[in-house]
Amino acid sequence: MMMDDMAAAAEAPAVGGRRIGDVILDLQNISLRFGGVKALTDISFNVREHEIRSIIGPNGAGKSSMLNVINGVYYPQEGRILFRGEERKKMEPHMAATQGIARTFQNIALFKGMSVLDNIMTGRNLKMKCNLLQMALYWGAVQKEEIAHRGKVEEIIDFLEIQSVRKTPVGQLPYGLQKRVELGRALAAEPSLLLLDEPMAGMNVEEKQDMCRFILDVNDQFGTTIVLIEHDMGVVMDISDRVVVLDYGKKIGDGAPDEVRNNEEVIRAYLGTSH
Numbered sequence: 001m002m003m004d005d006m007a008a009a010a011e012a013p014a015v016g017g018r019r020i021g022d023v024i025l026d027l028q029n030i031s032l033r034f035g036g037v038k039a040l041t042d043i044s045f046n047v048r049e050h051e052i053r054s055i056i057g058p059n060g061a062g063k064s065s066m067l068n069v070i071n072g073v074y075y076p077q078e079g080r081i082l083f084r085g086e087e088r089k090k091m092e093p094h095m096a097a098t099q100g101i102a103r104t105f106q107n108i109a110l111f112k113g114m115s116v117l118d119n120i121m122t123g124r125n126l127k128m129k130c131n132l133l134q135m136a137l138y139w140g141a142v143q144k145e146e147i148a149h150r151g152k153v154e155e156i157i158d159f160l161e162i163q164s165v166r167k168t169p170v171g172q173l174p175y176g177l178q179k180r181v182e183l184g185r186a187l188a189a190e191p192s193l194l195l196l197d198e199p200m201a202g203m204n205v206e207e208k209q210d211m212c213r214f215i216l217d218v219n220d221q222f223g224t225t226i227v228l229i230e231h232d233m234g235v236v237m238d239i240s241d242r243v244v245v246l247d248y249g250k251k252i253g254d255g256a257p258d259e260v261r262n263n264e265e266v267i268r269a270y271l272g273t274s275h
């Protein structure tokens with residue numbers, strides 16, 4: 001092994017069978033304000049390729065705001081964002097999607113009257129090449145493309161073990177399965193960075209276990225980097241490679257689950273809260 005490779009290997013720990021790679025997202029001194037409200041103050045942390053990186057903190061700590069900064073929904077007043085080494089200038093959410101960043105939401109955002117399959121298909125929109133004119137002129141090509149996309153969607157349906165409900169309107173499914181469909185829609189975009197906003201909120205123990213397994217499988221089998229907001233500490237400590245802790249918009253902890261668990265400031269922030 002060359003010296004450079006050895007240095008890189010030392011920096012990039014192997015977790016399970018996975019190799020954590022280079023930094024792909026680097027957030028430097030991010031501050032975000034809404035009028036007089038300081039949602040985020042001088043926050044820096046990074047995300048490495050293939051890792052599961054969790055953001056935790058009490059209510060109102062700034063977790064969703066941080067996810068929205070990563071996603072390009074909010075642009076911070078201060079700080080730098082580097083994605084794959086390139087500094088990000090002002091951007092729109094669809095630009096994040098074209099860069100390979102997908103997300104799920106705290107509250108399910110699916111078309112309730114549409115089937116599971118069609119909902120997941122909406123996640124392929126960006127991948128579709130045919131425009132309206134081509135649709136009118138080259139029906140054969142459009143059909144071919146549609147078949148390819150459906151194939152991909154069927155793969156995701158198999159992966160998430162929801163074959164039996166593929167034609168069911170999403171609104172008729174139990175909550176846990178709806179959350180799984182939402183994950184499927186995000187996966188349909190074949191993201192390299194997947195942002196999950198409380199994927200286990202409101203789930204029972206069994207549903208949480210299933211969701212944990214799927215998150216780990218996505219990370220493992222597709223190599224997807226995952227940034228996760230989650231309130232369930234057991235889950236966070238179990239599945240994360242590294243955890244960043246926010247409190248009142250400030251970073252109070254950052255590191256491996258064990259480090260964070262034993263951090264005095266983190267323990268103090270959580271005392272007296274329901275988390």
Ligand SMILES: Nc1ncnc2c1ncn2[C@@H]1O[C@H](COP(=O)(O)OP(=O)(O)OP(=O)(O)O)[C@@H](O)[C@H]1O
Pocket residue numbers: 034037038039057058059060061062063064065066
């Ligand atoms: N669009 C907005 N306009 C004004 N204030 C906002 C907006 N979004 C968030 N805030 C404020 O920013 C702060 C951080 O909120 P944020 O939703 O990011 O916290 P959170 O950690 O995700 O909380 P929760 O766990 O309750 O979802 C809060 O004081 C919140 O009221």
